[in-house]
Amino acid sequence: MKIHYIREFLLLASNKNFSKTADQLYMSQSTLSRHISSMEKELGVQLIDRSSYTFKLTPAGSIAVEGFQKVLNEYISALSELGTLSHKASGELRLGILYYDIHHYVADIRNTIRQHYPDVKLTLISHQPEQAEQALFDGEVDAILIYDAMPTFGDGISTYPFLKTPYYVLCSPDHHFIHKEIVLVSDLDGEVLLNPPSPFRISGTKHVVTSMFSENHVYPKEVISVTNFDEVPALLAENQAVFISNMVNPDIYLNSVAYRLLEPDRYQGRISVVWKTENPNPLIRLLVNAIKITYS
Incomplete structure (x- = not known):
């Protein structure tokens, strides 16, 4: 069972609305519906009562909400603990972002870092897309969040894709x-x-x-x-x-x-976090961990 499918189902159960949930997840309703159907096929039970005119969970769906919430909480807790084992979570991380996304996925990542790593200073630096890339190459930022990063860009650049759009x-x-x-x-x-x-x-x-x-x-x-x-x-x-x-x-x-x-x-x-592989800042690893907590 994919963790991000569980997260999507829990959000849907909370919202009781496919359209609202799809918008919050930056995906189409058809994609969300396909993910829920995949979960139902894997579990062998129906989670949502599709015969109802309003959103309604089946009895199995209600049980799944309670169980999946426990699984998700334990997963997030484990990621948070693992992220602090190898070093003290403090210092500054300079993150280049696209200026028009500050109140969207960037805000979610920022909130996760503040909650799980309160001693880390996250400095957000806004750019136009091409400027963000240049800032990374010039060493003005430790990492950038960017759309459609090419995984075969070349040696010296690492990427972690995390959000389908x-x-x-x-x-x-x-x-x-x-x-x-x-x-x-x-x-x-x-x-x-x-x-x-x-x-x-x-x-x-x-x-x-x-x-x-x-x-x-x-x-x-x-x-x-x-x-x-x-x-x-x-x-x-x-x-x-x-x-x-x-x-x-x-x-x-x-x-x-x-x-x-x-x-x-x-x-x-896909939206990805991108950084120079040689960058010695250990907080880049923490950033990837925070993204996993937020979007895995």
């Missing part, structure tokens, strides 16, 4: 995709596409988008470079363009941009 098609509110709930990759044929001017050194989102288009034989009408992500709403409106992203913050552009899921059952990205 669906891809979205971003467009202006008057774009014709506004009438779709889910956009297919094939729908993007002939569209104007916003894209970074060159691949990032670590983040592989542009490579993912290129592969999407290639394997589906989709060709954009035009590709417009975007170097500052704050410009995205204006560029979308001016060019009736689309922008593909798996950023988890739907409020970054407020009402100036519409978000539509891009085939969530086929394509998912």
